[in-house]
Amino acid sequence: MEEHTIGEVARLSHTSVRTLHHYDAIELVVPSGRSAAGYRLYSAEDLGRLRQVLSYRELGFSLEEIAEILADPDARADDHLRRQHRMLRDRQVQTQALLSAIEKEMEARQMGIALTPAEQFEIFGTDSLGGAYSEEAEQRWGDTESWAQSRRRTAAYTKEHWTAIKSEADANLAGFADALSFGESTTGPVTAFLVEAHRSQISRWFYDCSPEMHRGLAELYVTDPRFTATFEDVAPGLAQYVHDAICANTGNAER
Amino acid sequence: MEEHTIGEVARLSHTSVRTLHHYDAIELVVPSGRSAAGYRLYSAEDLGRLRQVLSYRELGFSLEEIAEILADPDARADDHLRRQHRMLRDRQVQTQALLSAIEKEMEARQMGIALTPAEQFEIFGTDSLGGAYSEEAEQRWGDTESWAQSRRRTAAYTKEHWTAIKSEADANLAGFADALSFGESTTGPVTAFLVEAHRSQISRWFYDCSPEMHRGLAELYVTDPRFTATFEDVAPGLAQYVHDAICANTGNAER
DNA sequence: GTGAACCATGACGCGACGTGAGGGTCAAGG
DNA sequence: CCTTGACCCTCACGTCGCGTCATGGTTCAC
Numbered sequence: 001m002e003e004h005t006i007g008e009v010a011r012l013s014h015t016s017v018r019t020l021h022h023y024d025a026i027e028l029v030v031p032s033g034r035s036a037a038g039y040r041l042y043s044a045e046d047l048g049r050l051r052q053v054l055s056y057r058e059l060g061f062s063l064e065e066i067a068e069i070l071a072d073p074d075a076r077a078d079d080h081l082r083r084q085h086r087m088l089r090d091r092q093v094q095t096q097a098l099l100s101a102i103e104k105e106m107e108a109r110q111m112g113i114a115l116t117p118a119e120q121f122e123i124f125g126t127d128s129l130g131g132a133y134s135e136e137a138e139q140r141w142g143d144t145e146s147w148a149q150s151r152r153r154t155a156a157y158t159k160e161h162w163t164a165i166k167s168e169a170d171a172n173l174a175g176f177a178d179a180l181s182f183g184e185s186t187t188g189p190v191t192a193f194l195v196e197a198h199r200s201q202i203s204r205w206f207y208d209c210s211p212e213m214h215r216g217l218a219e220l221y222v223t224d225p226r227f228t229a230t231f232e233d234v235a236p237g238l239a240q241y242v243h244d245a246i247c248a249n250t251g252n253a254e255r
Numbered sequence: 256m257e258e259h260t261i262g263e264v265a266r267l268s269h270t271s272v273r274t275l276h277h278y279d280a281i282e283l284v285v286p287s288g289r290s291a292a293g294y295r296l297y298s299a300e301d302l303g304r305l306r307q308v309l310s311y312r313e314l315g316f317s318l319e320e321i322a323e324i325l326a327d328p329d330a331r332a333d334d335h336l337r338r339q340h341r342m343l344r345d346r347q348v349q350t351q352a353l354l355s356a357i358e359k360e361m362e363a364r365q366m367g368i369a370l371t372p373a374e375q376f377e378i379f380g381t382d383s384l385g386g387a388y389s390e391e392a393e394q395r396w397g398d399t400e401s402w403a404q405s406r407r408r409t410a411a412y413t414k415e416h417w418t419a420i421k422s423e424a425d426a427n428l429a430g431f432a433d434a435l436s437f438g439e440s441t442t443g444p445v446t447a448f449l450v451e452a453h454r455s456q457i458s459r460w461f462y463d464c465s466p467e468m469h470r471g472l473a474e475l476y477v478t479d480p481r482f483t484a485t486f487e488d489v490a491p492g493l494a495q496y497v498h499d500a501i502c503a504n505t506g507n508a509e510r
Numbered sequence: 511g512t513g514a515a516c517c518a519t520g521a522c523g524c525g526a527c528g529t530g531a532g533g534g535t536c537a538a539g540g
Numbered sequence: 541c542c543t544t545g546a547c548c549c550t551c552a553c554g555t556c557g558c559g560t561c562a563t564g565g566t567t568c569a570c
Contacts (some may be wrong), residue, residue, distance in 0.1 A: 007547065017548090022527060037535055039548055058353075063526070078361060085357045088350055095346050098313075102340045106333060262516065272517090277558060292566055294517055318557070 003033060003041040013050055020050075028067055029053055052080055059087050082190065086175060090197055172198050176242050177235045186245040195249040198242075211250035218246035258288060258296040268305055275305075283322055284308055307335055314342050337444060341451075348452070427453050431497050432490045441500040450504040453497075466505035473501035 010017045023029040024040065029050045033041035042050075049070070056066045069080075175194045184190050195214075202209040202217070209217070221231060221243050231239035265272045278284040279295065284305045288296035297305075304325065311321045324330070430449045439445050450469075457464040457472070464472070476486060476498050486494035 005548075016528080018527065018529080021550090026526095035535095035548095037548075038550095039535080081357055081361050085354065085361070088354050088357070091350050092347065092354070095343055095350065099340065099343050099347070102336055102343070106336050106340070260517075271559080273558065273560080276519090281557095290517090290566095292517075293519095294566080 003043055004047070006031075006040045006042070009042045009047065009050070012047070013054060015054065023050070023053065023063075026063060026067075028063055052077075055080075055084050059084060059091075079190075086190070086194075169201060172201060173231075173238075176245070177238060179245075180235060180238060180241045186241065186248045191245040192249045195246050198246070199250075214246055215250050218243045258298055259302070261286075261295045261297070264297045264302065264305070267302070268309060270309065278305070278308065278318075281318060281322075283318055307332075310335075310339050314339060314346075345452075345455070348455070424456060427456060428486075428493075431500065432493055434500075435490060435493060435496045441496065441503045446500040447504045450501050453501070454505075469501055470505050473498045 004012070006017050006020050010020060020029070020040070024031065029046060031040040031042045032046055033043065035041055052070060053063075053066050056069060057063070061069070172194060175197075176191075178184075179190050179194060199209050199211070199214045202214075221239050231242060259267070261272050261275050265275060275284070275295075279286065284301060286295040286297045287301055288298065290296055307325060308318075308321050311324060312318070316324070324335075427449060430452075431446075433439075434443075434445050434449060454464050454466070454469045457469075476494050486497060
């Protein structure tokens, strides 16, 4: 029932008064009350919303995106928590990859072997959230360019690379398995995120993977027994589930 | 000896041509050559610098800060690598803290206990890199404000909090013990990192700990037998070692 | 020799605030 | 009652790191 002034809120939330003014102006976090003198008064509920906003901001979303996310009436608070949890785990994996890249380069330097900048970019040049999609990469699956690209890149990978790749992939797969066991719909936001992460991983480590190519890959997961086996090994029905999730989330050009 | 055009560099480095134009304009990454027609030509050295810039940018530095960092003639390439490594490890710790905060809240929600926003901010509101040092906190050790702050915060901690705190502290202490057994100097980079991590932990869980307060705390470790005992329990000479390490690494204000 | 795909230099726009300017509000103390 | 200082308000312009045209030159394959 307590109401807080803007200065108190700024201190509590480790932001600035100006930021809160801004969020009010763009109607992202609007204080539910005003004093007689026109002072903004933030309720406990307002603070809860603010915390959600700051969490998502920390994860790299734009304020506009955050507004959309929080506007979704289907998503309850724990959905947000789960999503944030997933993304933080993703960040852990990403950071870990950067760490081992640095360690690898330090090792190389100590042995007097300097990597060429091109090699360094190969390792380091993955950006933090979601990967960069090269529009110029050919669109069709089975395309020669993809294979060539994949071979060029994987040729330079060391053992450490492969273990990093494996752990990333495992984490993603575990996410899908969790979603499946939780009865998460293949059209829901959680699976959407997992699908995107999956595609991002492929793009980072192997070849620039367009949504079309991604769907082609999903097809393989249920038709090629070698792929199917790896999925079913983790959880029964997972191959089909992942396939459906990818198909459901690559139809429209979302994001 | 190879020279790259701006488009090639953009693709290699996963950035845009515009970004490279910008970096040229602000003289952050200036191509070392131009073709007869005025085309920018980037040498391997230029690419190396670009990679450094992008690494630091990924870590959240502003372009101006990056320029300063890279302008330092004392810092050789491995210094940059070490610094980046340290900051990434910091990010790992920070992300881990956020993760456990989320896990804790999910658990609380499932038991139907809603945390008040104030409590949530207490946990969540440490910002991404290194924690925000509240300038208004009094500077002197033994100060009442620190104690009050610590009591306010710890009062809200649950059993899970304490186990998390304990495991963090244990890991840090184990690091010191390793450093001691490896004959690591108290002025070396490894101990510098451990000291900083130690201070960071205190700031996060108890009170904003300035370097001055940190030195005061170190003094306690060798004078107060209760503290000394916990250290000597892990390894003989550890109390003195940690004390020396803290003193050696809080003298100058290195970022 | 003619597209198509590069490159160049402005110049404006935008998101997420920082930073005043100019002016009310509120509680404590003289 | 009046001042003082720490708050609060609303404009409004500035900054940073680019995205996005606009306009025009260059290169190269066909």
